[in-house]
Amino acid sequence: AQTVTQSQPEMSVQEAETVTLSCTYDTSESNYYLFWYKQPPSRQMILVIRQEAYKQQNATENRFSVNFQKAAKSFSLKISDSQLGDTAMYFCAFTLNAGGTSYGKLTFGQGTILTVHP
Amino acid sequence: AAGVIQSPRHLIKEKRETATLKCYPIPRHDTVYWYQQGPGQDPQFLISFYEKMQSDKGSIPDRFSAQQFSDYHSELNMSSLELGDSALYFCASSPMGATDTQYFGPGTRLTVL
Numbered sequence: 001a002q003t004v005t006q007s008q009p010e011m012s013v014q015e016a017e018t019v020t021l022s023c024t025y026d027t028s029e030s031n032y033y034l035f036w037y038k039q040p041p042s043r044q045m046i047l048v049i050r051q052e053a054y055k056q057q058n059a060t061e062n063r064f065s066v067n068f069q070k071a072a073k074s075f076s077l078k079i080s081d082s083q084l085g086d087t088a089m090y091f092c093a094f095t096l097n098a099g100g101t102s103y104g105k106l107t108f109g110q111g112t113i114l115t116v117h118p
Numbered sequence: 119a120a121g122v123i124q125s126p127r128h129l130i131k132e133k134r135e136t137a138t139l140k141c142y143p144i145p146r147h148d149t150v151y152w153y154q155q156g157p158g159q160d161p162q163f164l165i166s167f168y169e170k171m172q173s174d175k176g177s178i179p180d181r182f183s184a185q186q187f188s189d190y191h192s193e194l195n196m197s198s199l200e201l202g203d204s205a206l207y208f209c210a211s212s213p214m215g216a217t218d219t220q221y222f223g224p225g226t227r228l229t230v231l
Contacts, residue, residue, distance in 0.1 A: 104218070
């Protein structure tokens with residue numbers, strides 16, 4: 001079974017600064033996907049960024065980037081130039097890839113509450 | 119862009135009643151997933167469907183059942199509701215041939231009194 005661990009229950013950052021959220025996972029599989037989802041107070045689950053395990057290059061999406069360390073089973077999210085709208089719960093998530101059609105369930109970490117202060 | 123639609127958005131039921139939650143995936147998405155998120159918890163996978171067949175099953179109580187219809191919409195039926203069933207229920211969908219990325223609906227907030 002796969003597990004995802006987020007060891008930071010809460011984080012805070014000043015507006016315009018950079019913050020890094022940590023995530024580790026455990027799996028015996030080699031082909032999988034990792035995600036960061038954002039859940040603002042509205043409770044909507046919003047996909048922030050996606051990483052394919054077989055790609056060594058770290059994914060980036062505007063102000064969001066990841067540091068994917070496959071050997072260490074680590075997948076951290078860096079938010080640059082933090083904005084007040086980034087305040088939310090952030091979930092790290094994992095799914096297996098079974099040849100491109102995984103039908104895979106997502107396994108989530110416990111979440112990290114990020115507060116951006118003005 | 120079209121998103122996943124869930125209805126109703128809010129539902130209040132009494133203990134032992136039944137509830138039906140509906141999910142309409144993004145057009146051309148053929149895979150649907152259901153998740154349950156309790157207060158202060160991460161979402162937990164319940165069940166998924168691919169091409170109208172159940173594809174995976176998680177920690178879904180026997181009191182719950184679900185199906186996917188010919189138009190790809192899905193319904194989660196919940197019977198003999200308990201106080202502990204109060205949660206946010208998410209539906210997510212994935213596009214045909216690319217089931218690695220799931221797009222979530224806004225959720226249905228179920229309150230059992």
